[in-house]
Amino acid sequence: MNKAEKVYELLKIDYPDAKCGLNYETPFQLLISTMLSAQTTDKSVNNVTEELYKEYPDLESFLTLSQEEIEEKIKKIGIYKNKAKNIYNTLRELKERFKGEVPRTMEELMSLPGVGRKTASVVLVEAFNIPAFPVDTHIFRVTRRIGIAKGSTADKVSDEMMKKLPKYKWHLMHHLLITHGRSICTAKSPKCEKCSLITLCNYGKKMVRNI
Numbered sequence: 001m002n003k004a005e006k007v008y009e010l011l012k013i014d015y016p017d018a019k020c021g022l023n024y025e026t027p028f029q030l031l032i033s034t035m036l037s038a039q040t041t042d043k044s045v046n047n048v049t050e051e052l053y054k055e056y057p058d059l060e061s062f063l064t065l066s067q068e069e070i071e072e073k074i075k076k077i078g079i080y081k082n083k084a085k086n087i088y089n090t091l092r093e094l095k096e097r098f099k100g101e102v103p104r105t106m107e108e109l110m111s112l113p114g115v116g117r118k119t120a121s122v123v124l125v126e127a128f129n130i131p132a133f134p135v136d137t138h139i140f141r142v143t144r145r146i147g148i149a150k151g152s153t154a155d156k157v158s159d160e161m162m163k164k165l166p167k168y169k170w171h172l173m174h175h176l177l178i179t180h181g182r183s184i185c186t187a188k189s190p191k192c193e194k195c196s197l198i199t200l201c202n203y204g205k206k207m208v209r210n211i
C-alpha cells in the first residue's frame, strides 16, 4: 500500500460522512454552484443558491436573467461580477452548443466560459460519476504537506494523485482531503497534535521534532 492509500484508509475512518459541501439537485445546478464557489466557501454559495434555485431551477429559467440581474442575485459572493459574466455566457453556450444539456467530457466542460479543470472535474465526478480528481486549495495544501504530492500547480497535483490511487478511490479521497483541510490541516494553524496522519506526514514529523 503506498502512502496515498494509507492516508485514504486513515481519513476514511476519521470522516465516514465526507461528501460534497454544495447543495444541488441537477448537473446544471452543480455546474452553477461550482462556478460560484471559486474563492468562497460552500456555505456562502449554498446560502445564495437556496433561494436562487427555488425561483430559477434550470437552464430555461436562468436564461431569462440579464447579466446584471445575475450579478444582483449573487452579489453576496466574492468576485461576483466576473462570475455573473461567466455564468451568463455559459448559459448561452449550453443552449446553443450542447442542446441545453451539461456536457459530460472534460474537454467540452472546459470549453465553457470560466470553467477550468477543477470545476469540470467536480461536475464529472459529482454529477456523472465519471472518474476525475478535482484539486482545490485544501487538497493542494494538504497533499503537499503530507508529501503525497509535490506539484507546483493544482493540475500537477491532480495528475500525481490520479497516478497514486486507483480510479475508484479518487472521488472519496477528494472529499476526505477537503474535509481534513477544513477541520484539522487548516492553512494557518494545522492541528498536527490531533491529526491521525502525523506519523505519515512530512510536515507533521518536522513539527514533532521541533517540539
Ligand code: SF4
Pocket: 142, 145, 146, 184, 185, 186, 190, 191, 192, 193, 195, 196, 197, 198, 201, 202, 203, 204, 205
Ligand atoms: S500532521 Fe499536520 S500538516 Fe500533516 S496532515 Fe496532519 S495536520 Fe496537516
